[in-house]
Amino acid sequence: MNRNKNKPAAETWPLKAYKNQAFLSSPDARIVRVLAEFVEPESRLRREHVRNTIVFFGSARAPSVASMARNPREKRLVRYYRDAAELARKLSVWSLTIPDQRRQFYVCSGGGPGIMEAANRGAAEAGAKSVGFNISLPFEQVPNAFQTKDLSFQFHYFFIRKFWFFYLAKAMAVFPGGMGTFDEFFELLTLVQTRKTVKYMPIVLYGSEFWREAVNFDALVKWGTIDKEDLKLFRIVDGVDEAFVYLREELTKHYLG
DSSP states (O other), X not given: OOTTTTOOOGGGSOOOGGGOHHHHTSGGGHHHHHHHHHHHHHHHHHHTTOOOEEEEEOOTTOOSSGGGOXXXXXXXXXXXXXXXXXXHHHHHHHHTTOSOGGGOOEEEEOSSSTHHHHHHHHHHHTTOOEEEEEEOOSSSOOOOTTSOGGGEEEESOHHHXXXXXXXXXXXXXXXXXXXXXXXXXXXXXXXXXTTSOOSOOOEEEEOHHHHHHHOOHHHHHHTTSSOGXXXXXXXXXXXXXXXXXXXXXXXXXXXXX
């Protein structure tokens, strides 16, 4: 007996839900897309043995050289691009000396231009892998060429991208930036301040000239909106060596000791 005699042709079969692109792109499947942005990065990061990151935040508008600056304000950011690259390089060189790959620290950025590019660039110059958590935007965000290909991610949802910034982070280096930098930094700082995380996280704000003008932390203490002890949650620094020594010592003490 030919059991396939009345069987319909394969091309007439209905699509399986996970192959239905129209459904997957629809509002009804939003939860599926959200879950995918949680699960796929975890699978890839685990495969690459990435468990600890040092997250770099900063302006996407910082040019690598003064000749690329479109105005005097951008020229002031050139120094921070160079310093971010050098700090990322030094941290990566140090991390590579840790024998157990699972305990090494990987530079992580938002994957775009400016300070993000500088961080990935510094890691690449050290011969180390680095993570890029890219986000799809209508402007500015173009994936930089220095992030490790297998550790380059593209997110649609900001809140999941922030989750991944924080989930593996063991330290943060925050350079001068705009609304995106402040959004990321203050949300993650809030998690530390409110003790929604139990892990210790050293945080450096790089560039006192910028940070003391951009945010009056002392005024927040004066107004009673934060405690004086909250000022100990981060350290304002002005040099690569100062930032490197502080982060290296804190990470060694709390995660390698």
